[in-house]
Amino acid sequence: MTRTLRIAPSILSADFSRLGEEVRAVEAAGADLIHFDVMDNHYVPNLTIGPMVCAAVRPHVKIPIDVHLMVAPVDRIIPDFAEAGANLITFHPEAAAHVDRTLQLIRDSGCRAGLVLNPATPLNVLDHVMDRLDVVLLMSVNPGFGGQSFIGSALAKLRAVRARIDAHVAAGGAPIWLEIDGGVKVDNIAAIAAAGADTFVAGSAVFGARDPDGGYHGILARLRGALGEA
Ligand code: DX5
Ligand code: ZN
Secondary structure, three states, X not given: OOOOOEEEEEHHHOOHHHHHHHXXXXXXXXXXXXXXXXXXXXXXXXXXXXXHHHHHHHHHOOOOEEEEEEOOOOHHHHHHHHHOOOOEEEEOHHHXXXXXXXXXXXXXXXXXXXXXXXXXXXXXXXXXXHHHOOEEEEEOOOOOOOOOOOOOOHHHHHHHHHHHHHHHHHOOOOOOEEEEEOOOOOOOHHHHHHOOOOEEEEOHHHHOOOOOOOOOHHHHHHHHHHOOOO
C-alpha cells in the first residue's frame, strides 16, 4: 500500500525573530505543512504563540498551517485561529470540556479537526468520534518543549491507531491522517513510518540543521531519503 507521507516542520524550534523567512525556507525545501505549537503556561508549562502570529505567518506560505493547541480551555480561541488562516486545528481531549462539540466547532469554522493523544492518553478517547476526525496526532514526547527524546512506546500506539483508522476506512469512513509529534529524527523516521504514521512533525531536527545558505533543503532531503522518498 502506498501512503502519502507529509513532513511538518514545527516552528517551535525556528528563529522567532525571522519567522517569515523561516517558514518560506522550509516551504521552499518541500515541507508539506507548517506545524504551529500553541502553549498557554496552563495546560502545558510553556508559553508560545497565538493567533496574531499565525496571521502574520500566513501570507508567507501557501502550504497548510497545522495548529496544535496545548491550551485550556480550548473553544474560545478556535474561531480566532480560523480567522488567522489556520487549516488544521488539533487539541488535547483532557483540555476540552466537550470533545465532540469542540471537534464540530473546528469544522464549522472551516478547518480540519483532530485530537492529540499524550503518551499516557488511552485510545478510547477516539471511540465515539472517528467520523468527526480528519487527523489523529500522537505525542511521542510529553507536550511543552521541543528537543525531547522520542518515547519508544509510541510505536506500538501508532500501530494500534493505524489499525483503527484502517478499519474505519474499510467500513466506509473518510480517511484520517495519522500524525506523530516529538523526537522525530532522520534515524528514527523510517521506523515511525513503518508503524503507521503518515505525517511527521519535526522541530529541532529541521530547524537545528540549517544549510550553509540558510535553507533547509539538506535536512528535508535526508528525512525524505530515510522515508524512501529521496
Ligand atoms: C512539543 C511540540 C512539538 C515540538 C516537537 O510539545 O508539540 O511540536 O515542536 O519538537 P521536536 O521535533 O524537537 O521534538
Ligand atoms: Zn506540536
